[in-house]
Structures are given as C-alpha cells and as structure tokens.
Amino acid sequence: MDKVNVTIDGIVAAVPSDYTVLEAARSLNIDIPTLCFLKGINEVGACRMCVVEVERARTLQAACVLPVSEGMVVRTNTPKVREARKTILELILARHNRECTTCSKNLNCELQKLCDEMNIKEVPYQPYEMKVEIDDLSPCVVRDTSKCILCGRCVNVCKKVQGVGAIDFSKRGINTMVTPAFGQSLNDVACIGCGQCIKVCPVGALSEKDDTEEVWQALSNPDLHVIVQTAPAVRVGLGEEFGMEKGAPVTGKMVSALKRLGFDKVFDTDFAADLTIIEEGNELIDRLNNGGKLPLITSCSPGWVKYCEHFFPDFLDNLSTCKSPHEMFGAIAKSYYAKKEGIDPSKIFVVSVMPCTAKKFECKRPELSGTGYADVDVVITTRELARMIKQARINFAKLEDSKFDKILGESTGAGVIFGVTGGVMEAALRTVAEVVTGKELQNVEYTAVRGLEGIREAQVKIGDLDVKVAVANGTGNAKALLDRIRKGEANYHFIEIMGCPGGCINGGGQPFIMDKNEIYMSEVDRADSLYNIDRSMPLRKSHLNPEVKTLYDEYLGKPNSEKAHKLLHTHYTKRSRF
Amino acid sequence: MSEPNVNNGCRCGCDAGSKMDVQNSKLKEADEIIYKHKTQKGPLLSILNEFQDSFGYLPRAALEETSKVLDMPLAEIYGVATFYSRFTLKPRGEHTISVCLGTACYVKGAKDIFDELLKELKLDGSGETTDDGKFTLEATRCLGCCGLSPVMMIDGEVYGRLTPEKVPEILKKY
Ligand code: SF4
Ligand code: SF4
Ligand code: SF4
Ligand code: FES
Numbered sequence: 141m142d143k144v145n146v147t148i149d150g151i152v153a154a155v156p157s158d159y160t161v162l163e164a165a166r167s168l169n170i171d172i173p174t175l176c177f178l179k180g181i182n183e184v185g186a187c188r189m190c191v192v193e194v195e196r197a198r199t200l201q202a203a204c205v206l207p208v209s210e211g212m213v214v215r216t217n218t219p220k221v222r223e224a225r226k227t228i229l230e231l232i233l234a235r236h237n238r239e240c241t242t243c244s245k246n247l248n249c250e251l252q253k254l255c256d257e258m259n260i261k262e263v264p265y266q267p268y269e270m271k272v273e274i275d276d277l278s279p280c281v282v283r284d285t286s287k288c289i290l291c292g293r294c295v296n297v298c299k300k301v302q303g304v305g306a307i308d309f310s311k312r313g314i315n316t317m318v319t320p321a322f323g324q325s326l327n328d329v330a331c332i333g334c335g336q337c338i339k340v341c342p343v344g345a346l347s348e349k350d351d352t353e354e355v356w357q358a359l360s361n362p363d364l365h366v367i368v369q370t371a372p373a374v375r376v377g378l379g380e381e382f383g384m385e386k387g388a389p390v391t392g393k394m395v396s397a398l399k400r401l402g403f404d405k406v407f408d409t410d411f412a413a414d415l416t417i418i419e420e421g422n423e424l425i426d427r428l429n430n431g432g433k434l435p436l437i438t439s440c441s442p443g444w445v446k447y448c449e450h451f452f453p454d455f456l457d458n459l460s461t462c463k464s465p466h467e468m469f470g471a472i473a474k475s476y477y478a479k480k481e482g483i484d485p486s487k488i489f490v491v492s493v494m495p496c497t498a499k500k501f502e503c504k505r506p507e508l509s510g511t512g513y514a515d516v517d518v519v520i521t522t523r524e525l526a527r528m529i530k531q532a533r534i535n536f537a538k539l540e541d542s543k544f545d546k547i548l549g550e551s552t553g554a555g556v557i558f559g560v561t562g563g564v565m566e567a568a569l570r571t572v573a574e575v576v577t578g579k580e581l582q583n584v585e586y587t588a589v590r591g592l593e594g595i596r597e598a599q600v601k602i603g604d605l606d607v608k609v610a611v612a613n614g615t616g617n618a619k620a621l622l623d624r625i626r627k628g629e630a631n632y633h634f635i636e637i638m639g640c641p642g643g644c645i646n647g648g649g650q651p652f653i654m655d656k657n658e659i660y661m662s663e664v665d666r667a668d669s670l671y672n673i674d675r676s677m678p679l680r681k682s683h684l685n686p687e688v689k690t691l692y693d694e695y696l697g698k699p700n701s702e703k704a705h706k707l708l709h710t711h712y713t714k715r716s717r718f
Numbered sequence: 719m720s721e722p723n724v725n726n727g728c729r730c731g732c733d734a735g736s737k738m739d740v741q742n743s744k745l746k747e748a749d750e751i752i753y754k755h756k757t758q759k760g761p762l763l764s765i766l767n768e769f770q771d772s773f774g775y776l777p778r779a780a781l782e783e784t785s786k787v788l789d790m791p792l793a794e795i796y797g798v799a800t801f802y803s804r805f806t807l808k809p810r811g812e813h814t815i816s817v818c819l820g821t822a823c824y825v826k827g828a829k830d831i832f833d834e835l836l837k838e839l840k841l842d843g844s845g846e847t848t849d850d851g852k853f854t855l856e857a858t859r860c861l862g863c864c865g866l867s868p869v870m871m872i873d874g875e876v877y878g879r880l881t882p883e884k885v886p887e888i889l890k891k892y
Contacts, residue, residue: 299791299794304791305790305791305792305793305794306791306793307793308791308793308794308796308797309797309801310793310796310797310800310801311800311801312800312801319793319796320793321781321791321792321793321795321796322778322796322807329792329793717785717786718782718785718792
C-alpha cells in the first residue's frame with residue numbers, strides 16, 4: 141500500500157493512503173471520539189462527533205469519513221474542536237429522553253460515556269419533548285425511539301450484515317425516526333429477532349425483552365422443579381460482565397452461580413448439541429444414501445431459520461428437521477428425565493440461558509412442544525443472567541468451580557464448538573466420518589471449516605465420498621450463498637448457517653462491548669476460548685457422549701427413530717417477506 | 719398455518735384493506751411502471767413519482783411489489799416515501815383542508831389551529847388523511863387573505879379569523 145505523510149497534533153507520520161483521518165490518528169495513539177461510525181457498516185458521517193481541524197479547510201471535518209492526503213495537517217484537540225463536540229452532545233441531549241438510571245443501557249451507554257468525557261454539565265437548549273412510545277410486541281427486541289440519536293448503525297447492520305432491512309429512517313426533519321415500514325411493530329414485519337441491532341446501538345433505544353422476572357417467579361414457586369441449561373457461547377461471554385477479559389472461560393463459576401440462584405438442576409445445552417449431531421448426522425447420511433433433498437442445511441440458529449421462512453421459503457425442505465439443541469433438551473427433560481426422576485412433566489420448568497435473542501421467539505413456537513408442553517419455558521440471554529447474578533449479590537469472580545448435574549450435563553468437545561461459526565459442521569463431520577467408514581477418526585480437527593470469513597467452502601473426503609460443504613455466518617452471507625445456489629452457480633451436500641456474524645459467540649444476547657468497533661474482534665477471543673475447551677476435553681466426538689448413549693439405549697432406541705422424531709424434530713412455515 | 723402479517727385486514731390505518739381491488743386492477747399497472755424503470759440507475763424515485771401520478775397516492779401493495787422486484791427492503795422504500803412531501807400514502811380524502819402557515823397567519827396562532835385539527839381528525843402529523851378517508855389536511859403558504867388571518871380553506875371555501883374553539887363546529891358541516 142502506498143503511504144502518504146500526514147501531521148496530526150504535531151506528530152509527523154507516513155500512513156497507508158487508504159486510511160481515513162480517524163484511522164491514521166488512532167494508529168498514532170491519538171483518539172478521536174466517535175458515535176455513529178462502525179467500520180465497514182456505518183460510515184455515514186452523521187453525528188459529527190469526530191470533527192477535527194484540517195489546515196486549509198474552511199470548516200471542521202468529520203474524521204471518520206475523511207480520507208488522508210499527502211501533506212495533510214490535522215489538529216484534534218483545539219478550542220474550536222472541543223467546543224464543537226460539546227455543542228453536538230448538547231444538541232443530542234436536547235432531543236433525548238434522558239433517564240439514565242432506569243435505562244437499559246445505563247453504564248453501557250456510549251452517549252453517557254462521551255458526555256462524561258467531554259465534561260457536559262448542562263443542556264443550554266430548550267429540550268424538545270420526545271414522545272415516548274415503546275414497541276415491546278416482539279418477544280426479542282424492544283424499541284424506544286425516545287432514546288434514538290439517529291446514528292443509523294442498526295439500520296445498516298440489519299440491512300447490510302443481516303440482509304433483512306426490517307428498519308429504516310422515515311419522515312424527516314425533527315420528525316425523523318427509525319421504524320419498520322408503515323410504522324408497524326417489529327413483531328409485525330420480517331424481523332428475525334437476531335438482536336444484532338441491539339448490539340451496535342450506542343444508546344438505550346434498542347434492548348432485549350427482559351424475561352428475568354419470569355425466572356425469579358418460577359424459582360420462588362415451590363411447586364415447580366426449575367432446571368436450567370446453558371449454551372456453549374455463554375461460558376465464554378459471561379465473565380466479561382464481571383470485568384474479566386474477553387472470552388474468559390467461566391464454565392465452573394457459571395454453574396456455581398446458577399446453583400446459588402436456586403435452580404434445582406443445572407444442565408448443559410452441550411449435551412443436547414451432541415444429541416443434535418447424532419440426529420442431524422444420521423439425517424445427512426440418510427439424505428446422501430437415499431436421494432433425499434440436498435444440500436442439507438443446519439437448523440440450530442433460530443435467527444437463520446426465521447430468515448429462511450421469510451426470505452428463502454423455497455429452501456425450507458433443505459433445512460434439517462432437527463430442532464435446535466436447547467429445544468431438544470427441553471423435550472428430553474420433560475419426557476426421559478421426568479420419567480427417570482419420577483417428576484410430573486407439567487411441573488418441570490425449563491430455563492435456557494442463551495447468547496441469542498432470537499431464541500426468545502423460537503421457544504414460543506407452538507410446534508416446539510413435543511411432549512404436549514412447551515419444550516422450553518423461558519429463554520434469557522447472557523446479559524440477563526448477569527443481571528440476575530448481580531441482583532442476587534453473588535460475587536461472581538470469587539466463586540468456586542462446580543460441575544454440571546447428571547443426567548443431562550455430560551458433553552464432548554464437539555458440543556462445545558457449536559458456539560462458533562463452523563463448529564456445527566466440524567462436530568457433524570467428526571461423527572459422520574466414523575459412522576460412514578466404521579473406522580476411528582484420527583485427526584478430529586477440520587481446520588478447513590474454521591475461521592471467521594463470512595462464507596467458507598471445503599471438500600471433505602468421507603469414505604469414498606467427496607462431500608462438498610459450505611459455512612456461512614450472518615444472514616446477509618447466507619443470502620449471498622443461497623442466491624448463488626438458486627442461480628446454479630454453486631452446489632453443496634451440507635451447509636452450516638448461523639444467523640449472527642461469527643456465530644453464537646457474537647449473538648444478540650452476549651455482553652455489550654463499549655467500543656462497538658471491537659465487536660467483530662472480540663469474536664476471535666471468544667472463539668479461541670471455545671476451541672481451547674474442545675481441545676481440553678477427554679471426549680471430542682458427539683457419539684461418544686456416555687449420557688447420550690444411555691439416552692438412546694434406555695429411551696429413544698435408534699437415531700431418527702419414531703420416538704426421536706416425535707421429540708427431537710420439527711417442521712417449518714413459509715412467512716411473508718413484509 | 720397462518721401467515722402473519724399478510725395484510726388481510728389492517729390495524730394501522732393504511733390502505734391495506736383496499737389491497738384486494740388494488741391487486742385486481744392496479745397491480746398490473748404498478749408492475750408495468752416498476753419494470754419500465756427497473757434497469758435505470760436509482761429507479762426508486764421515478765417509480766414512486768409515477769405511482770403518485772397514476773394512482774394519486776402510493777398504494778401499499780404497489781410498494782410491496784416494488785420491494786420484491788428491486789430486492790430492496792420495504793422499510794427503506796417507506797423511508798423514501800415519507801421523506802418527500804410530494805408523496806402520500808393514502809388516497810386523497812373527500813375534502814381537502816388547507817391551513818395557512820405563512821407568516822401573517824402564523825403569528826396570529828395558525829399553529830394552534832393546525833394542532834387542533836390534528837387532534838380533531840386524530841392525525842399524528844405524519845399521515846395527512848383521516849382513517850375514514852373523509853379529510854386530507856395540508857399546510858400551505860399564504861392563501862392571499864392575510865386580513866382574515868388565521869385562515870383555512872376547505873374545498874375552496876375560506877374560513878377566517880379562526881380560533882381553535884371554532885374548529886370542531888366547522889368540521890361538523892362536512
Ligand atoms: S440512552 Fe444513555 S444517555 Fe440516554 S437515558 Fe439511556 S443511558 Fe442515559
Ligand atoms: S433483530 Fe435483527 S432482523 Fe430484527 S431489526 Fe434487529 S437486526 Fe434487524
Ligand atoms: S436505534 Fe440506536 S442504533 Fe438505531 S439509529 Fe437509533 S441510536 Fe442508532
Ligand atoms: S460523523 Fe464521524 S463518528 Fe459520527
């Protein structure tokens with residue numbers, strides 16, 4: 141890359157010529173505040189928070205969208221710049237429903253943080269009264285437009301990263317708002333509930349639907365047997381809520397915290413992930429051998445499943461009929477476990493702790509009730525669990541380690557990597573390879589399907605068969621991949637799709653990251669952490685999970701048996717794209 | 719299984735209820751308009767302009783069709799449709815009320831008249847036609863009778879020296 145010479149706050153440096161002033165400054169350890177900017181996704185220069193003085197330019201310039209040029213002289217900390225930044229914040233606050241102490245983003249809010257850093261002490265403008273209209277009809281996402289600062293991040297994440305476009309700017313001037321089409325509720329449009337908009341919103345205008353109260357109530361109901369399960373990605377995210385480093389593995393502490401909260405049993409969704417692999421692996425083998433519909437596409441990500449129902453209904457027969465792991469868990473808990481423990485299934489209350497907001501919609505699907513009862517009663521996110529732990533005054537960092545309970549708590553490394561893009565594919569290949577060849581697989585790591593690129597393809601030899609596989613993460617990438625298949629430009633036997641960029645580790649319910657431009661980097665830490673756990677496990681193939689084996693021996697019979705079908709499989713519904 | 723949100727009867731006061739007849743008679747016309755402009759660069763504004771001219775407003779079914787054909791989110795199209803004051807999302811009401819918000823009327827309290835009308839007609843300031851399709855409310859510049867300010871006009875008939883209290887009485891006549 142060519143370089144150009146720039147001077148920023150007196151520091152002379154040669155920087156790549158495709159840098160913006162913001163990038164150049166940050167590479168020199170000079171920070172410029174930003175609010176709307178999100179690299180590669182929202183580079184619109186909307187908020188002007190990042191203004192700087194540029195020699196020979198008449199007005200202040202927005203550093204996030206200004207390319208560097210040879211000889212450029214920039215000043216980032218002058219009276220004029222400081223004054224402008226203050227004015228911008230004051231103007232935002234004059235059109236903002238300020239109620240920090242009761243706000244969903246309290247202590248996680250970029251606006252709050254900037255006001256502190258820029259020393260804002262008062263709002264010298266007549267405030268414009270924001271009408272408070274809360275849209276909380278969606279089971280996943282709550283919208284409060286009175287907090288919205290119109291930065292546009294959610295609009296562009298939803299449109300560009302997720303390929304949905306459920307929300308956009310409407311009207312103009314002082315009436316400008318971010319809304320779904322025709323001012324409808326998010327619940328009435330093709331929103332997939334992924335929560336990626338929540339993750340990037342700098343303020344409290346978007347948040348998850350909080351279901352913690354329902355869990356507290358169940359916990360204090362003596363008639364209920366309340367059990368909890370935790371998804372793989374939760375254990376490498378939760379620690380961040382308690383000041384630990386990104387991706388810190390906290391499995392043992394998490395289990396202890398859940399026991400202290402009063403759950404009767406603490407189980408692991410990883411157990412059900414292993415179960416999913418047995419069912420889905422056998423489904424793949426069956427489709428390959430018996431001319432079934434191909435490519436087979438994974439169905440464990442509810443954001444992706446809903447996306448498929450809205451936008452690619454012609455692919456619904458390609459979706460695996462397997463329920464997602466936590467739903468399988470619920471069905472097994474209310475049948476096998478209930479029977480074995482002698483508990484009335486109507487008294488079992490299943491709580492799922494998930495990195496995902498879309499699972500809140502999923503658990504309300506009427507078809508997911510294989511036992512006659514809802515498989516899962518409530519889904520809470522990693523963030524909501526953290527809130528409960530804080531509310532209960534548990535000193536998380538000081539907790540000892542505990543183990544998951546039997547008989548739904550055992551897992552293998554294959555179940556763990558479900559939390560990262562490529563993980564379901566790799567877990568499935570480990571099992572399918574052994575089932576098909578009947579030989580023990582020596583090298584279990586399929587590195588070809590690892591990584592964080594949006595779409596990855598590989599060809600894998602299983603027995604005599606060359607199996608063509610693809611992995612996509614973020615529904616926008618799924619769209620790109622499926623469009624190519626529709627046009628006949630690509631074809632595969634097996635595809636893994638996860639709705640969120642990076643997979644569940646970056647789900648819409650994971651801990652907030654204050655610097656939103658680090659969101660897509662923190663994936664790396666959380667992903668590494670999951671792969672480390674996998675490597676440390678004695679068993680790394682789903683079909684070796686002893687509790688899963690017992691489940692088949694004692695209850696389900698064979699994979700894809702009639703009983704397995706009734707409890708562990710589902711069907712899909714075509715939905716409108718509007 | 720039912721399909722949620724397929725506009726069979728609508729709660730939001732848009733024209734979805736009339737989608738059926740739009741579908742029958744107008745959808746073909748809408749399609750012709752869309753395909754005519756589809757290949758040009760930035761086709762959306764031309765399409766919306768032509769919808770407005772042909773139908774007198776932007777029928778929701780036509781916007782949905784546009785979204786499908788251009789592979790552009792409906793929320794984005796709705797955003798453009800509500801950004802430009804030239805576009806309307808409902809057919810014009812039976813009666814048109816124009817309120818002068820020019821300087822002379824404004825200083826004499828025209829804004830209060832306008833707000834009173836919004837309240838009486840249950841409009842939120844964005845939609846300009848009432849749910850029952852009876853009135854369309856618009857703000858205009860000088861109507862040329864500043865002596866009577868504040869002034870409004872209903873279907874060509876001028877009402878002057880208004881106060882908010884007089885508004886409900888006048889509306890009753892229609
Ligand atoms: S969005 Fe931020 S500044 Fe606004 S009320 Fe919430 S915490 Fe406070
Ligand atoms: S939850 Fe996902 S689909 Fe729904 S508005 Fe947010 S980003 Fe878009
Ligand atoms: S809802 Fe949040 S992310 Fe979306 S425009 Fe408003 S402030 Fe920005
Ligand atoms: S304009 Fe640069 S961060 Fe908003």
